Amino acid sequence: MKSLKKYSIPFTGLKLGKHQFEYDIQDDFFDEFEYSLVKKATLHCEVELDKQETMLILNFKIDGTIDTTCDRCLSQLPQQVDITEQQIAKFSDELIDEDEEIITLGKNDHEIDVAGLIYEYINVAVPFTSVCDNEGETPYCDKEMLEKLNSFSANGEQSEQTDPRWDALRKMNK
Template sequence: MKSLKKYSIPFTGLKLGKHLFEYDIQDDFFDEFEYSLVKKATLHCEIELDKQETMLILNFKIDGTIETTCDRCLKPLPIQLDITEQQIAKFSDEEIDEDEEIITLGKNDHEIDVAGLIYEYINVAVPFISICGEGNNSVCDKEMLDKLKSLSANGEQSEQADPRWDALRNMNK
């Protein structure tokens, strides 16, 4: 987690107004998070921090490429990301309802950690299903698809009905 320290923005010394912070996000960023969906990435993150008297407004712009695997053939699959998000952080000693998507900063807080937010925005942008040929020009690995087809065909043929289950199947009839 020490490598994520650079993603903490100290806001106490900043003047009121807008400030720009830039980060290059590589593979080592995702190594810090256990069970990360993303393992390889080349991303650029710009954060525009608008400091006001009672709150911070963080505007995130993340773009670049992540590498995932095709769900059909397991071939490495690059995916282009273009993410725009906004986060509000209010200065308050009281906790704000969990329903609101607002970060609460106390009077003792002097910096805001944006690593978790960046990680969350990237993972939410990863497609639920990634398949070669959908959205890009690459085609699934034919050799792998043939191998999977031969394995699944053999599995169906070798599976025989177990006579012990026949009595249970007839109970609902």
């Protein structure tokens, strides 16, 4: 967790107004999180912190490439991401129920850790399914695996053999 220390922004010494912070996010960032969907990435993150009297407004801009696994050929597939998010942190002395939209900072807090937020935004941006474009024609597509998959499929046709139990049920419905 020591490598994540650089993602803590000390806000107590900052003047009111906007402040810029930049981070280059590499593979070692994701090594700190045990069950990360992303293992390899080359990302650039810009955080604009707008310090106000009663709150902090954090605007995140993350762009770059993450490596995912193609769901079809199982090769490493680079995915471009362009993430824009906003987080509000409110100053309050009383305990307020945690809200997903607003972070509550107490009077003893002097810094805000943005590593968890960056990690969450990146993992949410991972596509649900990842498939190589132009199957078999990209440099990272595993052509051998695609040939093996095509050999197991019946050339895209459904098998004519059906389960006799289903046939009996279909006859009952007619």
